[in-house]
Amino acid sequence: MNMFSKTFSTLLLLFMYFQVSAQTFKVNGLITDQNKKALDYASVSLIRLPDSVSMGLQSTNKDGVYEFSTVKPGKYLIKALMIGYQKNRSATFEINKENFLVPAISLADQSTNLKEVNIVSKTPVIDQKADRTIVNVEQMNTAGDNALEVISRAPGIKLDKDENIIMKGKSGVNVMIDGKLSYMSGAELTTYLKSLPGSVLSKIELISNPPASFDAAGTGGFINIKLKRNKMEGTNGNANLGGGYGKYEKIYGGVNLNHNAGKLSSYVRLNAGHYNSFNRLTLNRTIGNETFNQVNFWHPITNSLNYSAGADYFINERHTIGLMFKGYTSPVKTNVDSNSPNYNAQGIKQGEVNMVNPQDNGSDNHALNFNYRFKIDTTGKELGFDADYVNYTNDRVSSFTNTYLDGNGNLTSPPVQLRDNGMGDVSIYALKLDYTHPFTKNLKLEAGLKSSWVKSLSDVQFDSLKTVGWINDPRRTNLFSYNENINAGYVSLNQSFKTFDFKIGARIEQTRGNGFSSGSNTSIKRNYWKLFPNVSALYKINKDHQLAASYRKSINRPSYSSLNPFAFYSDPYTALQGNPLLQPSYADNFEVNYNLKNFRVLTVSYSTVNGSQSNVIYQNDASKESISRPENLNKETNLYFATGSPFDVVKWWNNNTELSASYNKITSPVQGSGYNVSKWSWGVSSDNTFTLPKNYSLTLYGYYEAPSVSGLYRNLENYAVSVGAKKSFWKKNATLSVRLNDVFATGKFRANLAYNNINTYWQNEWENRKISVNLSYKFGNMKIKTARSRKTGTGEEENRVGG
Structure with a gap:
């Protein structure tokens, strides 16, 4: 320090x-x-x-x-x-x-x-800027969609087998909420985004190569989710209530209140929901001359509450202080059933394992931010300070009953009973200082410092029921702790000319970490420095033509849980295990965009990732167990092309079609054997809005993704079609929306795994087909208040909770 x-x-x-x-x-x-x-x-x-x-x-x-x-x-x-x-x-x-x-x-x-005045102009759904793509969610029909589903419809976005976000063919995407990093990744991020109704989203910003003021983490770039908040004078807000049905019921609602008067600007958001859903995972595995057909069915019932509040106080025209508080709580009751029959080479059933696993899970998150902005003078000199505290806790209580049967359905032994009790706690502290100094009208310097401290703790206790009672199972019991400190500094210079803008910057980060696992008696120690340069340029060929290019070096550090060497069994044959030897991966990201007026003619993105992180399955042919653990692959190459922007086919028909093509290649030794796979792929998505008389509108959305490769998975094709309708009334203050998502129930993840002794077909299904109805209403004073010019604190931090 x-x-x-x-x-x-x-x-x-x-x-x-x-x-x-x-x-x-x-x-x-x-x-x-x-x-x-x-x-x-x-x-x-x-x-x-x-x-x-x-x-x-x-x-x-x-x-x-x-x-x-x-x-x-x-x-x-x-x-x-x-x-x-x-x-x-x-x-x-x-x-x-x-x-x-x-x-x-x-x-x-x-x-x-x-x-x-009859205002006929409208905001486009997609707005292409020099450094980012902006999705105006308020122009979409999001009835029944959660935030994750809305994001998945954005240009260049898709979800992998675990519903992690992939942007332009790249993983390692950092997600921000209102300019503040979410501090989440993996399962934690997926759970949070699913609990957030799509109706509360205002905009989604897709930022492939951000400047040096952003953290170097995120080999796939950044996604910034802006929630609804207006700047109208006085008190106003909006409320929404909705429900839906697929295989099970869902109901949700929320309110967003804003108060802007004098020197104070404040808001409160509350959203609650009851989500009864399911997930079905099918694994068809070939082990030697036997076939194992495993089906795991998860039935989670979630009751979530999201809340946030914030206030900005404008002391005078030079000094502004702000305070933000947000969080969510998400208790989940889940019933898990697993059925795993196995057959010999002649197709004769040899045996079967059934598992029943009731679970009580809870996740809580609290985040507090204090920010201060000081306008040093009227030339644009500005100092910003942010202090952040984030805490994540989760707990899990569950039991397992495993029943083993022979080919005729008879018990081969008494049922095996297990129980576990686990908890996790992650605390993050961060301080950030930013300074802006314009030398001239067209030349500006930005510089800053940041330090963050993370404390992560995971405690899992597993017991087995024996004849003498419950006995601790040391193979499945573990206490894991990990502490990390990251110090960073950056400098960036921005030069503007009449037709050309140029920005160059660099960020240096020091990472210090140490951890210990009691179950495996393993220690972790990390201490390294790394420099991350970036550069971007924008050339305005003329008033209609614009060309932008950017480069960024980035890092993807392992999530805290992925370093934990403890193996967690989700069923008798399947386990997840962390890897204390897992190293960060580094990516070189290039991107070029060519726009004609507001139409994106072409996007070209190219990246190489060294040491990319991917789950590798280790299969024991004798015990039939498969343990998945993250490992560093040698090299991954991604090439991505895309074209398309919204346009009016006719006055009443707006079409937003994106056509993309990608090339992905993985070259690496895996478990001591060479692995080299590459594939071209393509995809198309089309979002259509038909404006009808009397404030009615219809929507038709569809997508198709051709077979592709992602890590070690060879993905099969994926496609879906959705339809919807909207009606505005009460002087357009109220909107009623209905949506039928995935009409033909075709949206599912399917892939093959084939390397060494692994030969598995993987299919993951969610409750995609559902019908939803949503009612939203705006209320309060709608008189415009001009907000003071200010810059919201960002407090970026590695969103590596979960994994």
């Missing part, structure tokens, strides 16, 4: 120097309507002349007064605007030796009442 402390002190001294090095003055004034009545929340901009650069943006207070307090000598003017009024400006004035009072500026009423 010595380097961190010294650099931190140097930056603070530098900031203080910038603050006091130039003499500044105050500029204030009054905004009124044409009747000389003060206008509150009018938007006011200070414009520097002769280059017409905005030096600050704020809103008037309840008395119509505004003030810019750190204005350097020079020539300026004031621009003022407010919805419902005609914009106006002041005369030019000069600041040299004293504060300046701008003569009152009056805004005339617009001749047409805003309520009578």
Whole structure:
């Protein structure tokens, strides 16, 4: 921490120097309507002349007064605007030796009442920007969808066999919520996104190669989920209530409240749901000359509660503090049944194992963020500080009853009974400091520091029922602890020209970790530094044509649970085991985008991953057990092409079709034998909205994914079709939506595994086909309030909880 402390002190001294090095003055004034009545929340901009650069943006207070307090000598003017009024400006004035009072500026009423204006423009579903793709979820029919299902419909996104997110053919995707990292991955992230209704999402940002201010983690890029929150004046919000049915029932609802008045902007979100669902895993395994047909059926009943609250207090135009709190609780009762018959080469049944496994699982997450923004002066110098605390806990109580039968269905031995009691706890602390320094209008420096500390603990106790009672099973009992500290610093330089923008940066990260597993008496120790450069460029060929390119080096650290050498058995023949020798993987990511107006003509993405992490199955032909453990593969190559953007076929028909092609290659020794597989694949998705009279609309969505390879899995084709309808009423404040998802029940993951002595067909099915109805309603004051210009804290951290 010595380097961190010294650099931190140097930056603070530098900031203080910038603050006091130039003499500044105050500029204030009054905004009124044409009747000389003060206008509150009018938007006011200070414009520097002769280059017409905005030096600050704020809103008037309840008395119509505004003030810019750190204005350097020079020539300026004031621009003022407010919805419902005609914009106006002041005369030019000069600041040299004293504060300046701008003569009152009056805004005339617009001749047409805003309520009578028929707004026909609409936000596109997909908006392609230079550095990211934005999905405007509020323009979609998401009735009955959870957040994970909505994300899976975004361009370039698909889910693997465990419902982990794959973006443009790459795993290792980091997920953020409102610009804050979710601190989750794997099963934890999937559970959370499934508990979040799609109706509360506002936007999804897909960021393949983020700048140096983002963490270097995430070989697949970042996804930022923006939840609904508006900036209307006063108190307002929206509520939703929905339900659905597939094989079982679901019901969910929530409310989003916002209060914006004076210097305070706050919100509260609550969402609760009851989800009765299922998951069926089919494994057909060939072991020697025998065939094992295993079917595991999970029946989870989840009652979840998501909650978040936040407030920003604008002390003045230079200082803003914010506080955010969020969390979720998700108790799940699950009944698991497993049936595993085996047959000889002649197809004669040899035996069968049945398992019954009732489970009580609970997951809780609490996250707290404090952030502070300091606008050093009106030239754009800004200092930001974030402090984060996140805690994850989970507990599990379950029992196993394994029954062994012969080929005729007779018991071969008394049933085997087991029970387990496990808990996990992960605490994360993070501090982050960011500084922005514009040298000129077109040249800007960004720099920052970050440190994070993680404490992870997992405790699993397994007992077997013997004739003398319950006896601890040491083979399945384990206490695992892991502590990690990551220190990072970054610098980034952004240069803009008339038709060309260029950004170059670098991030350096130090990782220090240590852990211990009692069950295997294994220790883990990590200490390494790594440099992560990145560069991006944007060339505006003309007003219609735009070309963007980017490069980023990234890291994918192992999730905390994947380092745990303990083997957890989900059934008598199948287990998951961590790997304390698992190392981080490193990726070089390149991407080029060509846009014509707002249409994405072509995206080309190329990446190479060294040491990519993949689950490798170890099969014991004698005991018939299969243990899956993560290992580092040698090299993985991904090449991805895509084209397509939303467009209006006719005035009432909007089509968003994406056509993609990909090439994936894995080259690596696996269990001592060479493994080399590659394959071209393609996919297409089409989302259609038909706008009908009287505020009705219909939606038709479908996708097809051709066979592909992912890690060691050879995926088979996958496709589905969904339909829906919407109706707006009550002056468009209410919307009723209905949706039939996966009409033909074809959306399932299917794959083959074939290497060494492994020969398995894998099929994973979810409750995809379901019908859902959702009612949403907007209420409260809808008068626009102009928010003060500010930058939300990001507090990024490795989302490696779960796995």
